[in-house]
Structures are given as structure tokens and as C-alpha cells.
Amino acid sequence: MRIPRNHFYRLSVVLFIASSLPVVIGAFAQQTPPADAPYKDANLSTEKRVADLLSRMTLEEKASMLAGSGWMESTPVERLGIPAIKMADGPLGVRSWAGSSAITNSAGNPAKVLTTSFPSGVAMAATWDRELVQREGQAIAQEVKALGRDMILGPTVNINRVPLWGRNFEGYGEDPYLTSQLAVAYIKGVQGEGVIPSLKHFDTNNEEFERHRIDAHVDERTLHEIYLPAFKAGVQEAGVWTVMSAYNKLNGIHCAENPDLLTGILQKEFGFKGFVVSDWGSTYSTAATVNAGMDLEMPGGSPMRSWLNTGQLQATGSGVGWLTADKVLAEVKAGTITESTIDANVTRILRVIFESGIFDHPHLGGGEVDTPAQRAVALQGATEGIVLLKNTGNLLPLDVHKLHSIAVIGPNAAVARTGGGGSSLVKPKYAIAPLDGIKERAGQSIQITYALGVSMEKEDPVQDTPEARAKSFGEAVDAAAKADIAVVVVGRYPKLESEGFDVKTMDLPAGQDDLIQAVEKANPHTIVVLNTGDPVTLTRWIDQTPALLDMWYGGQEGGHALASILFGDANPSGKLPVSMPKRFEDSPAASNYPGQNLKVDYAEGIYVGYRYYDTKNVEPAFPFGFGLSYATFAYSDLRVAHRKEFAGKVLSDQFLATLQVKNTGSRPGAEVVQLYIHDGHSKIDRPIHELKGFQRVDLQPGKTKTVAFTLDRAALSYWSPENKGWVADPGTFEIQIGASSRDVRLRAPLQLKP
Ligand code: BGC
Secondary structure, eight states, X not given: OOOOTTHHHHSXXXXXXXXXXXXXXXXXXXXXXXXXXXXXXXXXXXXXXXXXXXXXXXXXXXXHTTBOSXXXXXXXXXXXXXXXXXXXXXXXXXXXXXSOHHHHTSTXXXXXXXXXXXXXXXXXXXXXXXXXXXXXXXXXXXXXXXXXXXXXXXXXXXXXXXXXXXXXXXXXXXXXXXXXXXXXXXXXXXXXXXXXXXXXXXXXXXXXXXXXXXXXXXXXXXXXXXXXXXXXXXXXXXXXXXXXXXXSEETTEEGGGOHIIIIIIIIIITOOOSEEEEOTTBOOOXXXXXHHTOOBBSSOHHHHHHHHHHSHHHHHTOBOOSSOHHHHHHHXXXXXXXXXXXXXXXXXXXXXXXXXXXXXXXXXXXXXXXXXXXXXXXXHHHHHHOEXXXXXXXXXXXXXXXXXXXXXXXXXXXXXXXXXXXXXXXXXXXOOOHHXXXXXXXXXXXXXXXXXXXXXXXXXXXXXXXXXXXXXXXXXXXXXXXXXXXXXXXXXXXXXXXXTBOOSOSSOSTTHHHHHHHHHHHXXXXXXXXXXXXXXXXXXXXXXXXXXXXXXXXXXXXXXXXXXXXXXXXXXXXXXXXXXXXXXXXXXXXXXXXXXXXXXXXXXXXXXXXXXXHHTTOOOSBOTTOOBXXXXXXXXXXXXXXXXXXXXXXXEEEEEEEEEEEEOSSSOEEEEEEEEEEESSOSSOOOSOEEEEEEEEEEOTXXXXXXXXXXXXXXXXXXXTTTTEEEOOSEEEEEEEEEETTEEXXXXXXXXXX
């Protein structure tokens, strides 16, 4: 029988005090434990089982658990029946665990792990759909189990600080509240299946530039308001079982050996009781790492040794092989690590092994891979995540009955670009490219022509000559001129947008802006589709473009999703989870990126994304939260009620904001209603507004629904370094209800009494 998961956080920690250890260890160590040893009893509490098991372990066994045994496996202790935790990369689906992404992403990859490729994190964030993200987590966890693994390395919750971060596509955008909400949903979906997630990368891994050496300098308030909330929510609202420490330094100390971060904030402030796993190759010391509360170094065993032998570590600055048992034991002998510290670290690992159920049922299996239900989640995510940015003269949706021909053009038209590169890139059984999806949906009556237009840098040497380029370009313009409609699919691909390096420029890769301009000149009915993870510069053509969609990296169902939006089978409902600046130079961290002398100063502080654009009046190309629909929505009747409620014995502030939303269009649709708070009276400087609530509402034409938000004091608070805590200054706040951060439709005051 499984122990209810919430016991994990309710029970107090029963750690063995160092002084009692010798006696207990003397009694049990090395013996084969009896069949009725308490730790084997699934009916006992996790804490009792952990305490009993720990008491039976030798120091050597405990030390061995602090490092992995393989590329993706922790170290088992067979004598006691402690299984290895078998991991697989995520977060966008389950990846082959055979080795580094350099190996598994290579063309000759020997691993045959084909799983569902879900949309990128930024696409899922554009859905603003908690329930869907939870189902995605659940679907991924079922694939993890089916493949005999126990743990999925995700979700990625690093904030989009700079539009050029190579991994922006993996995360949930620029806002800490949206990111937190979706992270909680993903974790609940995964843990609900008894699979272990890993909330990553803790913390401030916001650029790939020199990711092992870069030192992020971030003030305390900015950390708490922008870069920590998703981790806090993962711990406190979802009870996440593991957190992955980041590669970089934070305020001078590598994250994996940073006691302020791992002990001070994660354990003490947030109450985290699970274990911290290092990012692969992110440890740089033995005693400092163990003492800081970094529990499990990955990878380990022979993959770690061969990695050490390659000499690559020095070039990149990676670190590994520091927590091997011999090194840890030598530090114990030297007195720099105490046995009780090792007990605490091993306790955190064992707790998760029991709590997740993998002790009682190691590698249980039982899930499924690539089922219709999993495909449906991938399709729904890809569809809901598409953002309609422009639709002049209602060019969209297309009417199959009125069209004769469509030219489908661009380097991302005929190839399914499911995700960005690196450790998150999943190999699916199939993937639908935009061209496939459009052809399938258009049917026989519409003639579809395809033209590459421009080839992607370094993709196909045959296309990469000046002659071939000129020919492709001409063919595309020609195809556009002859068709009723042109659809140009542009963007990047994993060789240009990936973990491991940042995107060089916000501009589209070479030739694509020219292509869009030439196609638009040849055909005024041109629809531009962005198929990429990071924002791109649109200025050269956006004014002439009648219709613009962002499909991000949409996973294996991206092409179907796009076709369903183009032809109106689905009504666009995605909203931007990131602001789209006009130029890179406009973005808040532009002058503090990538840093100097391996130090990056987060000088923009809390002014990240719309907090910056909206407060400082810098107009973006498209604002945070923006997205059009084929329907229209009217907002009315905002009311804010203050009620004091008894929560236990504590009188806490609660506010209820309600409003009406009506579908005033002629199609069913979904609107994402956003709630921002404006604090004009605080003692310290605050952004003009901050997102504190959102609801996706499905509405039939002509129908109205009531949308309700509950707010507490925390939603009104800022982090006060002076008080070392969250503070809400009494006074009048403004509740703003918007269809984007720059389209506030309703406002109402909210009084916070002292
Ligand atoms: C990435 C992690 C990933 C790990 C294992 C690292 O390079 O930063 O996100 O989970 O590799 O593949």
C-alpha cells in the first residue's frame, strides 16, 4: 500500500542524532536485514522507514549514495534493497537516457527510444491552461513508467530574462506567477503517477553563455520576486520531490555548493524535504557541495570517469566526480564533512525513494507510450498554444470552399521543428510538419505548392550555395504570386537555438526577412507563421503583414495544430507568455548581457519583461498576455469584495474579485482573463502592475460567464530586504483586469487595512 504523499511534508523530520549513531549502526550494519525490518513495511510512515533504514546503513553505503552509478542512474544499495533511481530527460517528453544529448541527438544515435514529443514549455505556457499542463505531466509520467524509468528531469522554470537565452523555449516565459502556476500543475501531474520530477535549474540559469563559469549577481528582492517564486511554489504548493541545482554561480558561489541557496532558501525558507540533484557536470568541490545540501551528484560511475578522461571538462568548465564515495569518506576522515551531514543528505534521498513508491515497486512499469490520449494532449497543447498576433481584414480563418491554391513556403514549412536543441529534444514516432498538416486538412480541392525559399544555415550543404539560394528564393516568390494565399513558415531550428549556447541575434536567421518581404510583395494575402522558441525581430515586415501566428516549437502535433487554426477548426486562444520587444536593444537586460569578466549583473532588478516595458513606457512589438481570437470578448461588472476569514485561528485577509466575460463574436472561443495588481502607494518602488491571477474561460457565442479570483495578502506583497520577508503596505491597491498587460479593460480599488 502506498503512503499518502502529503505525509511527506506534514511529518516532522526524525533525524538520527549523531551521538546515537554508533550504537545503532553497531547493531545493524552489515547484517542482512530481517524480512520484517520496519523500513520494509509499507504501512509505516515515510519518516519511520527512513530512520530505520538509515540506522542499518554503513557509512560507506551512505557515502556511495551521494553520487550516481551511471549516466542517468543513482547508486543502489542491494544489501538493503535500495533501488537505483532511473532517470530520463524531460521536460518536453521522455528522452533516451543512453548518454549526453551530444550522443543521443546525433544522427547515428543508437538508442531507439521513441516517445511523444509534447510542445515546448513556452508553447504550453502560451495556453495558460493549468489543467492541460497537469495532464501533460501525467502523460509524460506514464511514458516514464512504461519505459522502466522512475524520474523525469523537468520542469524547466528559469525565467526568460533575455530574449536570446538558448533555452527560453523550455521554460514558461517571463512571469514568475504564470511560471509557478504551470510548474505546480506539471509536478502534480508527474507525482500523481508516482514518478519523480525535478524542478530545474536552481537558480538563475538565464543564459547559456559560459554557463559553468558565469556568476549571476542578483539582489535579494529580485531573487525573491522573480527568480525564486516558481521553486517556492513547486515546494510549497506541489510538494516537489527533487530540485536540480544549476550550472552557474549565484552571487559568487556555484549553485551546487551554495549554502544560502540550498540550505537557507530551499530547506529553511521554503521547507523543502526532498533531494537536490546536481545538473550534469555542475559540481566543483566535495565538502562544500555536501555541506551546502546538494545531495546527489550526476552523472556517476563509468560514464562520469570517461567524461573526466575526455578533457572536455576543462574547455567548458564543467565539474564532475567530486562526490564519489572515496572522496566523501576522505573528507569525513579529515573532519570537513560530518556523518550527521551525510545522514541528512541520504535521508532526503531515501525519503523520495519511499514517498514515490519506487522502494516498494522498483521500476514498476505499467504506463504506456504514444497512446491516443498522449497524442491528444500533445495536439491540444500545440493548438491552444498558438498565438494569433495579427489578422488584418479577417484574412484568417481560411475558407476551404473559397480557395483554390495555397503556397506553403519557408525553411520551417516542410520539416517538423518540434523543439529546440539539447537535453530536452525528444525523438517522436512521427512529427507533423506545417506542410503535412495543411495538405491533409486542405484536401484534394485546394492545390498546395511548396517552396523552400531560403535554407537554414548549416542544414543542407546542397541548398547552401549562392546559386541554390537564388533559385529557391525565385521559386518561392513565383509560387506565392500564383497562389490565392501564401503561408510562410519561418524561425530557427535546433542547430541555431539550443541548450549549450545562446541565440546569436533576435533577428530571424539569414534570408528569412528578405523572403517574407518578397513573398508579401508578390501576394498581399500572406500569413507569416513563427516556428521558434525565442522572440524574433519583426520590424522589417510587420507593418505590411496581414496575418501573423506564433506556433513556437509545437511538438509532434505542431503541423496539425497549425492547420486547425488556419482553417478555423480551432479558434486561437494562446496568449504571449513573453513580451515581444521591437528590438533586442529595447529589452530590459540588453545592456547587462552576457556580462563582463564572467560576471553578469542583474541590474534591471525586478524590471523583467512587462514589468519593465509597461513601467518604463517602452512599447514592445506585442505585449505580454496578448493574443487575438476569431471571436471577441466583452468584460464587465468588476467587483472586489473584502472578507476576513478564519483560517484556523488566524484572521487572514481575503479578497474576491468577480467579473463577467461575454463572447460577443460568432464562434465558440476561449479567453484568458488576466488579473494584475497595481500598487501606487508602497513604501518602495514597484512595477506598474504584476500578474496575480488568470483564468481560461471557454465561451459559446453570445454566452456570458462569471470569472472569480481569490487574492490574499501575499498577492499584494513585495519582498522587503529590510524585513527579510513579504510586506503589503496598507492602502488602496488597484485591481486591473486585462486581455493583455497593455489592454486593461476593468479597474477597481482594493483597500488593504493595516
Ligand atoms: C541540462 C539538464 C539536463 C541534464 C541531463 C544538462 O545539460 O542542463 O537540464 O536534465 O543535462 O541531460
